[in-house]
Amino acid sequence: MKELAEVVAVDGNRVTVTTQLKTACSGCAQVSTCGAGILSKVFADRNAQFHVVTDESVTVGDRVELDVPEQAVTQFALMLYGLPILALLIIAIALQSSEAVHEGITILLSFAGFALTFLGLRAWFRRRDIKINQLVRIKTV
Known part of the structure; x- marks a missing residue:
C-alpha cells in the first residue's frame, strides 16, 4: 500500500x-x-x-x-475489526447460556467487552508502534 x-x-x-x-x-x-x-x-x-x-x-x-506491505495492513485490519466483534459474540453466547444473567445485562456486558477490546487493541498498537514503523519504507518522490 x-x-x-x-x-x-x-x-x-x-x-x-x-x-x-x-x-x-x-x-x-x-x-x-x-x-x-x-x-x-x-x-x-x-x-x-x-x-x-x-x-x-x-x-x-x-x-x-x-x-507499507499489504500483508501487514490486512493483518492489522482483521485484528482491529474482527477481534471486537468476536469478543462481543463470545461474551453474548457465554452469558446467554447462563440462566442467572438477565438479557439486558448480557447485552450491556457484551458491548462493554466490545469496547474494552478496542481499548486493549489501542494500547497494544501503541506499544507496537516501533515495530509497525519499521514496516514503513520511505522513498523520495
Missing part, C-alpha cells in the same frame, strides 16, 4: 511525516448527493502525523512515498 506524505520534521534518522486522511467517498460519483459523502467533506481536513525511522536522506518539505 502506497501513500504520499510530506516531511514536517527531521531528527537524525527519525522523520516526522504528515499525510492527508482520505475517505472512500473521494472516488465515488455520488459524493455530492450522498449523506456519507457530505459528511466526509465536513471532516476533509484531517491529517495523520507520525514518525518513521529511515536511512533515506530527506529534508523538511520533501514529498515522500510511504510504502
Whole structure:
C-alpha cells in the first residue's frame, strides 16, 4: 500500500511525516448527493502525523512515498475489526447460556467487552508502534 506524505520534521534518522486522511467517498460519483459523502467533506481536513525511522536522506518539505506491505495492513485490519466483534459474540453466547444473567445485562456486558477490546487493541498498537514503523519504507518522490 502506497501513500504520499510530506516531511514536517527531521531528527537524525527519525522523520516526522504528515499525510492527508482520505475517505472512500473521494472516488465515488455520488459524493455530492450522498449523506456519507457530505459528511466526509465536513471532516476533509484531517491529517495523520507520525514518525518513521529511515536511512533515506530527506529534508523538511520533501514529498515522500510511504510504502507499507499489504500483508501487514490486512493483518492489522482483521485484528482491529474482527477481534471486537468476536469478543462481543463470545461474551453474548457465554452469558446467554447462563440462566442467572438477565438479557439486558448480557447485552450491556457484551458491548462493554466490545469496547474494552478496542481499548486493549489501542494500547497494544501503541506499544507496537516501533515495530509497525519499521514496516514503513520511505522513498523520495
